[in-house]
Amino acid sequence: MVRDIVDDPLDEDDIALVKTYGLVPYSAPIKKVEKEIKELTEKINDLCGIKESDTGLAPLSKQMMQEGQPLQVGYVSCFRYIPIDLLMDIFSRVPAKSIARFRCVSKLWESILCRPDFKELFMTMSSIRPPLLLFTFQDDDGNLFFFSSPHPQIPCNENTSLVPTRYHVQHTTDSFSEIGSPLCGFICRRGKRNLDTMVICNPVTGESVSLPKVELKSINTETRPYLGYDPVRKQLKVLCIKSDDIPNTCDEHQVLTLENGNHLWRTIQCKPHYPKSDGICIDGILYYTAGFDMRARVSMVVCFDVRSEKFSFINIHVFMLMNDSCTLINYKGKLGALQFTCLSPKRLRFWVLVNAEKNIWTKCIYALPPLWNNLVQHTELAIVGMTDGGEVVLSQYCLIYAFYIYYFNLESKSLTRVQIQDVEMFKRTRVYTSLGYVENFKLMTDYDRGFNTFSPQGRLF
Amino acid sequence: MSSNKIVLTSSDGESFQVEEVVARKLQIVKHLLEDDCVINEIPLQNVTGNILSIVLEYCKKHVDDVVDDDASEEPKKKKPDDEAKQNLDAWDAEFMKNIDMETIFKLILAANYLNVEGLLGLTCQTVADYIKDKTPEEVRELFNIENDFTHEEEEEAIRKENAWAFEADTKHEDPKP
Numbered sequence: 304m305v306r307d308i309v310d311d312p313l314d315e316d317d318i319a320l321v322k323t324y325g326l327v328p329y330s331a332p333i334k335k336v337e338k339e340i341k342e343l344t345e346k347i348n349d350l351c352g353i354k355e356s357d358t359g360l361a362p363l364s365k366q367m368m369q370e371g372q373p374l375q376v377g378y379v380s381c382f383r384y385i386p387i388d389l390l391m392d393i394f395s396r397v398p399a400k401s402i403a404r405f406r407c408v409s410k411l412w413e414s415i416l417c418r419p420d421f422k423e424l425f426m427t428m429s430s431i432r433p434p435l436l437l438f439t440f441q442d443d444d445g446n447l448f449f450f451s452s453p454h455p456q457i458p459c460n461e462n463t464s465l466v467p468t469r470y471h472v473q474h475t476t477d478s479f480s481e482i483g484s485p486l487c488g489f490i491c492r493r494g495k496r497n498l499d500t501m502v503i504c505n506p507v508t509g510e511s512v513s514l515p516k517v518e519l520k521s522i523n524t525e526t527r528p529y530l531g532y533d534p535v536r537k538q539l540k541v542l543c544i545k546s547d548d549i550p551n552t553c554d555e556h557q558v559l560t561l562e563n564g565n566h567l568w569r570t571i572q573c574k575p576h577y578p579k580s581d582g583i584c585i586d587g588i589l590y591y592t593a594g595f596d597m598r599a600r601v602s603m604v605v606c607f608d609v610r611s612e613k614f615s616f617i618n619i620h621v622f623m624l625m626n627d628s629c630t631l632i633n634y635k636g637k638l639g640a641l642q643f644t645c646l647s648p649k650r651l652r653f654w655v656l657v658n659a660e661k662n663i664w665t666k667c668i669y670a671l672p673p674l675w676n677n678l679v680q681h682t683e684l685a686i687v688g689m690t691d692g693g694e695v696v697l698s699q700y701c702l703i704y705a706f707y708i709y710y711f712n713l714e715s716k717s718l719t720r721v722q723i724q725d726v727e728m729f730k731r732t733r734v735y736t737s738l739g740y741v742e743n744f745k746l747m748t749d750y751d752r753g754f755n756t757f758s759p760q761g762r763l764f
Numbered sequence: 765m766s767s768n769k770i771v772l773t774s775s776d777g778e779s780f781q782v783e784e785v786v787a788r789k790l791q792i793v794k795h796l797l798e799d800d801c802v803i804n805e806i807p808l809q810n811v812t813g814n815i816l817s818i819v820l821e822y823c824k825k826h827v828d829d830v831v832d833d834d835a836s837e838e839p840k841k842k843k844p845d846d847e848a849k850q851n852l853d854a855w856d857a858e859f860m861k862n863i864d865m866e867t868i869f870k871l872i873l874a875a876n877y878l879n880v881e882g883l884l885g886l887t888c889q890t891v892a893d894y895i896k897d898k899t900p901e902e903v904r905e906l907f908n909i910e911n912d913f914t915h916e917e918e919e920e921a922i923r924k925e926n927a928w929a930f931e932a933d934t935k936h937e938d939p940k941p
Contacts, residue, residue, distance in 0.1 A: 312775070313807060324803055341809070378908040381869045389872055389888070396892035403929030407922040408900045410912050470928055 312341060391421050395428040399507045399742040400468050422744045426488070429741045433691065436708070437506075437740035438467060439482050439490070440729040447473040447480070447492075448729070449506035451740055455721050457694055457710050464722040471509030475502070482735045484581050486530040487539055488743025489561075498526045501541065503561060505743060512747050514541065514566055517557055523548040525597075529582035531589035531609035539750070540609055542589065543568070546577045550596035558612055562750045573614045576605065583631045583638070584609070590631050590638055592619070601625040604638070604656075617662055623654070630686040633739075641686045641695060644668070651695070653713065672716045679720075684709065688738040698736035702729050708736060771805040772820070778813025779805075780820055789823035791879035811874045818863070819874055822883050825855060829882060860890045865906075 318334050394402060394416065402425070406413045415421055438450040450467035480492040480502075488507065494500040499516040517526055529542045539561040547553045553575050557568040579601055580592040589607040594600055604617040619625050629642040638656040643649055651669045656662075684697040687708070697709040706726050710719040726734075768784035770793070788794045793806055808816065829852075860868070868887050875884040895903060904911055911918070923930060 312809070324805065337809075378906055379865050379869055380908070381866060381873070382907040384873060385869060386876075389876060392884075392888045393891050393895075396889050397896040400929045401896040401898075403926035404900055405903065406926065407913060407918045408903050408911070409909050412909075413913075413922070469931065472928075 313338065387415060390415060391418075391424055394421065395424045398468070399425075399470075399744065402744065403507075416744075419745075419749050422749055426741070426743050426745060429488070429743065434738060435740040435742070436465075436467075436687075436696075437485055437490075437737045438706075438723065438726065439735040439737075440702075440726065440732050441475075441480065441482075442729070442732065445475040445480070447475060447482075447504070449473070449490075450723075450726065451506070451742070452723070454690060454696075455710075455719075457690075457692065457712070457719060458717065459719060459721070461720070463719070464724050466724050467726070469725075470506035473504050473506075473509070473511055475511075483528060483530060484583070484737045485740045486584055487532055488741045488745075489530060489539065491528045491530050491541055493526065493528050498524070501526075501528050501543065503541070503747075505745075507742050507744055508746055510746050512561075512566075514559060515568060517543050517545070517568065520545070520553065521547065524553065525577075527578040529578075529589055529591060529607075531582070531584050531607060532587065533609040534587050535610055538562070538609075540612075542582075542607055544573075544576070544578045546575065546596070548597070550577075550599075551575045561747065563748050571612055574616075576603065578605070579627050580629055580631055583633060585633050585636065585638060592625060592627075592629055592631065592640075601627065601629060604631070606659075617656070617659065623664070623666070624652070625654075628686075630688065632689045634689060639689065641689070643686070651711070651713070667713075669713050669716075672711075672718050674718045678718060679709065685736065687736045690738070696736075696738060699734065701731065701733055702726065703731070706734065768804075770803070772816065773805060773807045774811050774813040774816045775809050776812050778816065780816060782820055782824070783827075786820065786823045786827050789826065789880055789882075790819070791881070792877070808878065810877045812870075815867070815870050815874045818867070818871060819878060819880060819883060822859065822886075823880065825859075826852070826882055856886055860886065865891070865894065 313334075318331070318338065394405070397405075402416055406416050433454065435451040435453055438452075440448045440450075442448070449470040451470070452465040452467040455463050455465060475492075481495055483491045483493075488505055490504050490506070492502050492504065494502075499519050501514040501517065502511055503514065504511045519526070525546050525548075527544045527546075529544070531540045531542055532538070533540065541559045541561065543557045543559075545553045545556055554572055555570050556573055558571050559566055559568045575595075576593040577596045577599070578591050578593050582589050582591040584590075587609050589609055591605055592601045592603070593605050594602050600621065602619055602621075604619060606615045606617060607613075608615070625640065626642060626645070629640050632639045632641060634655050638659075640652075640654040642652045644652060649671055651671065653667045653669065655665045657665055683700055685700050687696040687698050689695050690710075693714065694710040694712050697711060699707055704727075706723045706729075707720050708723060710721065711717075769781050770784050770787040771779050771781050772787060772790075772793070773779045784797070787806075788797065792808075796803060796806060811819070863871070868890055872884065872887045872891070874880075875887055895906070898906070900911075903909070913922070
């Protein structure tokens with residue numbers, strides 16, 4: 304039965320009628336109670352002088368709406384009815400820069416934005432969104448400057464440029480730091496001179512945490528830190544691989560779980576090897592290429608299970624020709640690798656590990672498009688990685704006059720050059736470009752020992 | 765799957781007759797129907813007619829969306845391909861563009877109460893995109909929020925601590941030469 308448009312709420316007759324449509328027995332008392340609550344609420348509202356029959360417009364505006372006039376109050380009046388969990392949902396969808404600004408809107412907003420469950424939600428939403436590019440510059444005094452930007456929409460026109468967001472400046476005491484790839488919004492850097500010093504930094508919060516010094520067996524011990532994420536226990540760990548100049552001697556390495564409180568290195572055993580590439584974390588396994596020593600060829604891909612802290616190895620045959628400049632990537636959830644050929648004409652090699660147990664890789668080699676000579680010429684480019692859309696991202700190592708990154712689509716052979724603006728002051732400075740940067744507001748104090756209570760919805764590495 | 769019609773009635777008595785499959789996009793309705801009772805009319809007491817009509821317009825367009833807890837009643841339902849998804853996204857953007865901010869907030873409350881997941885995400889994202897580049901002053905004015913910080917608290921503490929967030933994107937502190 305279709306009801307006529309009336310202004311009354313449901314009355315006794317209506318409830319009786321709805322009852323006859325075969326609702327389960329308990330719904331009648333519920334409806335009765337609901338009706339009582341509604342009547343009481345109306346009584347209270349009448350006493351307060353508020354008339355409310357919808358989601359809450361002030362009486363004056365409601366009257367004006369009915370008269371057909373537009374809302375004249377000049378602000379969003381029903382905003383005050385939005386519950387905090389919906390506010391957090393909205394906030395989790397804006398970039399970190401906006402969050403930082405909104406902290407001074409009011410004390411209520413400041414308190415919401417500093418809540419640990421909000422930071423967890425922000426991190427989750429950040430991870431679901433397409434990851435950002437991160438550019439790191441270091442000046443002669445050791446100060447680190449971080450910039451991020453979303454990827455441009457490819458395909459885009461020739462003159463596309465990106466204006467990146469700049470974060471907190473990090474002041475370091477050790478110039479020429481080695482900087483690793485970001486993971487979960489954190490970056491691990493190691494002093495170039497002080498090999499036993501590792502620092503974890505977060506560009507968004509500006510927090511910089513020094514880890515306890517790593518134990519060095521001799522003055523010739525080298526260290527290489529990697530970040531790894533265990534999605535099951537939601538823990539971020541730092542793995543420090545040590546190697547000596549006498550090959551095959553160093554089988555003790557160290558691992559540390561990032562959390563609030565005292566950070567302690569734990570010793571773990573693994574056969575001696577010399578790490579060569581940056582690490583990439585896929586589904587809780589950290590991968591990096593390695594050789595037997597510094598001068599040896601790449602002979603293995605090391606797989607470190609972040610949760611169990613166990614190592615396994617994928618043998619790299621000499622005919623694969625993987626070298627020190629090979630970049631590991633995440634190709635649709637599988638491990639991939641990209642590398643330029645040494646001999647000219649310069650081409651791009653692309654491997655994908657299709658079967659880890661049987662060590663089966665697909666291998667492709669791609670010629671560079673003719674446009675390469677015009678756009679890139681003789682500039683040395685670093686292979687940064689591959690986007691979800693299958694574009695290989697390449698970056699200058701160093702800013703000369705302008706800073707460009709390149710997108711190379713292997714299938715369509717299209718090459719796009721994109722300029723990064725507002726970084727001209729870093730002329731002749733080394734730049735580290737990374738993919739997969741995720742904005743994260745968490746401080747070290749937000750990481751509890753053991754399990755986090757909030758479970759993220761999206762996939763996290 | 766029969767093409768049952770369900771009548772949804774708003775708090776101000778406006779009635780809408782829709783296909784059952786459209787009504788089921790409102791999880792609150794879906795749960796009521798789950799008990800396999802024959803219900804032809806459902807009163808929705810926390811939503812006005814004009815908001816409900818907008819919600820139903822969204823639901824009609826998104827009736828073929830694949831949902832995670834799909835009961836697989838229609839085996840021919842398949843994942844929309846990229847082009848279809850792009851068209852839906854374009855429709856969503858146009859849909860939101862024509863709605864004023866006051867109504868969008870009412871839609872957020874309605875989508876939350878009626879539990880229409882896609883619409884809740886869309887409306888929250890629309891608001892997020894609208895406010896993300898605003899200064900704190902503009903945000904306060906938009907939502908009629910009182911600034912209860914003292915000058916010291918706001919200026920000294922928060923703005924200084926987050927100086928990077930207040931820079932216009934084209935102006936950066938120069939590094940030492």
